[in-house]
Amino acid sequence: MKELSSKHESAIIPTIVIGNQETVIAQSLKTVRDLLRQAKTVEEMQGFWQTVNALEALSKKFRLSKEVQLDATELRIRIERLLGEMLSKNTKKRQGDIRKQSQNSVNVDFDFEDIKSVRSNLSFTTNESLKFQQLASISDEVFEAAITDLRTEAAINRKTALSTKGILRTIRNEHKKDKEPLFSPIIKPSDNWNFSTVQYGRIDEKVREGRGYIPGEIYANCFWYYVKQGDLVIAPMAGSGQVWRVYEARQEWMGQHVYDFKLKMFDLTPRGKYKILISQHDLIKSCPVVNPDYIVMDIPYYGMAAQQYSNKPEDLANMDLENWQRAIGTIAKNCASAQQTGTLCTVISPNYRDVSKGLIVMITDTIRMLWESAGYILYDKTYSSRRIQQNQNPSMARMNNHAKANRIMLTDITEVLTFRKV
Numbered sequence: 001m002k003e004l005s006s007k008h009e010s011a012i013i014p015t016i017v018i019g020n021q022e023t024v025i026a027q028s029l030k031t032v033r034d035l036l037r038q039a040k041t042v043e044e045m046q047g048f049w050q051t052v053n054a055l056e057a058l059s060k061k062f063r064l065s066k067e068v069q070l071d072a073t074e075l076r077i078r079i080e081r082l083l084g085e086m087l088s089k090n091t092k093k094r095q096g097d098i099r100k101q102s103q104n105s106v107n108v109d110f111d112f113e114d115i116k117s118v119r120s121n122l123s124f125t126t127n128e129s130l131k132f133q134q135l136a137s138i139s140d141e142v143f144e145a146a147i148t149d150l151r152t153e154a155a156i157n158r159k160t161a162l163s164t165k166g167i168l169r170t171i172r173n174e175h176k177k178d179k180e181p182l183f184s185p186i187i188k189p190s191d192n193w194n195f196s197t198v199q200y201g202r203i204d205e206k207v208r209e210g211r212g213y214i215p216g217e218i219y220a221n222c223f224w225y226y227v228k229q230g231d232l233v234i235a236p237m238a239g240s241g242q243v244w245r246v247y248e249a250r251q252e253w254m255g256q257h258v259y260d261f262k263l264k265m266f267d268l269t270p271r272g273k274y275k276i277l278i279s280q281h282d283l284i285k286s287c288p289v290v291n292p293d294y295i296v297m298d299i300p301y302y303g304m305a306a307q308q309y310s311n312k313p314e315d316l317a318n319m320d321l322e323n324w325q326r327a328i329g330t331i332a333k334n335c336a337s338a339q340q341t342g343t344l345c346t347v348i349s350p351n352y353r354d355v356s357k358g359l360i361v362m363i364t365d366t367i368r369m370l371w372e373s374a375g376y377i378l379y380d381k382t383y384s385s386r387r388i389q390q391n392q393n394p395s396m397a398r399m400n401n402h403a404k405a406n407r408i409m410l411t412d413i414t415e416v417l418t419f420r421k422v
């Protein structure tokens, strides 16, 4: 506690009568507030600072109401800010004088004695003086917002205190936040969703490459572009829950615009790390939720994943083209009857090309036709690379030659088709 010898104190703080401390301290704080404007020098302002320091200590010692304690602390911080303004002005003036002297090429001897004598009149430390000047450098708007927030927090939460340090910390954190990128690079600005490095890769690295794998980044972009705050989203072919992993990590890829929505997962054969969160459901029978705002499904690509998820006959991966088309048509109708006009449904699929059989099946056109006849219109279409050329090993080189020789391209592009219910 600072020495309480200032002439202001005896004038401002009358003798404390036990039982009446709260009124006396509140009245004394009011007097300081009224007199503050009269302080013209650092020394005078310092007098008020010492007085309020004393009042603050007394308010705590007598365990006065939280309101009076916070009043005292708030006033002390405001005085520190005013002191900071005065000290900064003095420093700037001194620097200007020194510069002038050196420009006139007078032999400049820094008058350390002078500086020392200024400091010796002050009862706060160099560190405190620095903090006061930091407080003074904050704009009025930001300072008022920070002190109000911290005071409110301190009034309701016993663990939070209103303090100079706390205000400076809040401001520092705000600045840090401002430096965070506005948007994550995962969110793509165009309809080319290619990810040179994949942050949300396979969940289970042991499983052979190619099994129902899409980079989680595709889900992140779907959520960003097609989902609004508070929406109910369903992933009815969630498989091993990649979609959940991306949803859980939304703080990472939403940049400065984090928003919340609800996600429910289903699959014919739930598996993997998030299995417990995925409800078993056959989408050919019905849509598992009424009125979803958004549906996103990474469907089993026709002809590419037979027996990979299960050996069930109702598993789309195990069907021939005719049954696959019929089942997908039923799924489109089930989604349409569950969704309201204007809501969106995304279907993710590549086309199918079989080099050995010389077969080309325009699966994405079939999907479009089926969704349109179920009551949707095509709302948006984006592309993403399956990165099949990423491994330039001898077997890839053989596949490439095979494709060229047979005049049937390999499939690399995944289409992300988004439909709007009419």
Ligand SMILES: C[S@@+](CC[C@H](N)C(=O)[O-])C[C@H]1O[C@@H](n2cnc3c(N)ncnc32)[C@H](O)[C@@H]1O
Binding pocket: 211, 212, 213, 214, 236, 237, 238, 239, 240, 241, 242, 243, 266, 267, 268, 269, 270, 281, 282, 283, 284, 298, 299, 300, 301, 309, 310, 314, 315, 316, 317
């Ligand atoms: C391409 S995978 C989706 C993989 C997913 N992206 C992941 O993170 O694992 C397609 C999923 O559709 C599921 N599926 C196949 N037939 C289905 C049906 N009739 N109803 C619901 N899900 C089905 C499969 O079990 C598989 O998990």
